[in-house]
Each structure stands twice: as C-alpha cells, then as structure tokens.
Amino acid sequence: MARRPMMAANWKMNKLVREAEEYMARLLPRVEDSAEEVDVGVFAPFTCLKEVARMAETSRVIAGAQNFYPEDSGAYTGEVSAPMLKDVGAEAVIVGHSERRELFCETDGLVARKTARAIDSGLLPVVCVGETKEERDAGEMWDKVSGQVREVLERLGDISGGELVFAYEPIWAIGTGDVASPEDAQDAIGRIRELIAGIKGREAADAVRILYGGSIKPDNIEDIMAQPDVDGGLVGGASLEVDSFVALVEAAR
C-alpha cells in the first residue's frame, strides 16, 4: 500500500505571531502544488497556532501543535487540551518529542496516554521516539526505541486507518548536524514497522507513516527519502526558513 509522504516543520520555541504570519504568507503559495501529493505540516507554538491554522485553512497545509495535556479541561495550570487545540483549528499534534521527554520529564506512559487521547479527540498524533548517543554506542538502540513504540501501541485500538504517525528521531542527530545515515534511518524505521506488524497486524504496519527527524537538510533529504520505509521528515532547524522547508517538501514528492 502506498503511503502518502509527509514533511513536517517543527518550529520548536521559535517565531512571534508576526513572523509566523510572514512565513505562512510566503509558504502557502509555494507548496500549493506539492501539497496535492505530500502532507505538509506546520507545528507551531501555541501563541501563533491560531494564526497559522487560520491561514492554512484554505490550503491543504496541516496546522499542528507541539504538545498538549491529555485531559479536556480542569485544574491543570499552564496546560492546553486537545479540544483547545481543535478550537483554534489544529489538526495534528507532536507527542513525546525528546526535548519534552528530557527537559519536562515526560514518561513513556504519559506519551502513550497523550497519543490515545489525541486520536480519540480527532487529532493526528506525530509520536517521537529515539535513542541517545550513549544508548546507541552501548548497542541499546532497539531496546530503547522498541520500548517507546510498544508502550504507545499497547494503549491503542485498531490503527489500520493510519491513525497516528511515528517519527524516529535519534537524539544524537537533533540539532547537531550529525544526520543519521540513510541505512541507519531505514534500519530503525523498518524495525519499527515490523514491530507494528507484530502487535497490530500487517494492515496497520502498512498504513502507519514513519518519519525520520534529526539534522534533515535539503542536501541530505533525498537519500533518506529513498529508503523504502521512510515516509517523510520531521524538521527542526531547516524548517525555520521558508526556502529550505519548501526544498524539503519538494524532495518528498
């Protein structure tokens, strides 16, 4: 089954509202054609998400958030819920980015809860998994990644409609310029797909998209996208400029 490619911009904690508007005004006309064939996602900070979603509404570009809390409302000071994201027009959300796991102590269990809640709320979760340099050097890459993926899958029902997206983001490759080799990306992502097949069945494994993330740039994307199990990219630094993000979107077609 042919999976629709996805190229997603994770702005992280960058861009004021005015900068987000300028970016979207330049991006939208330039990805109009590509968005027929590629899911183009822009994952913005909460403060400019409403503007990003409003501008994306008349296009095929998907507006997403970078995090949320898996309760609908209540005494959770500082948090934002799935209904709130939907209220401002978001269609997707990043879950369990390594920066949230490391800096904000998000556990595999919380990430799994968030993933299930996002799906139930009608948001497309992009669930991040990946190992540290120390874990890779110790030969523990698959222990780490498979544990993260398994905990999420065990929480979910049928996913043969492609209800979620995984992003394999080795932590040593994030923001370092040290991109994974196409073979390493394929190895981890191919194994994640087989794990999905083992737990959820072949149809689910064929439907769920798995992205690579970590130092993606216009000059390394083609070799990574050429790998059979890689369905696209989750991009930090190179997504902040319209020109380089457009080049990545075009490479995903």
Ligand SMILES: O=C(CO)COP(=O)(O)O
């Ligand atoms: O963390 C990432 C995307 O979520 C990757 O960041 P960089 O593309 O800046 O390495």
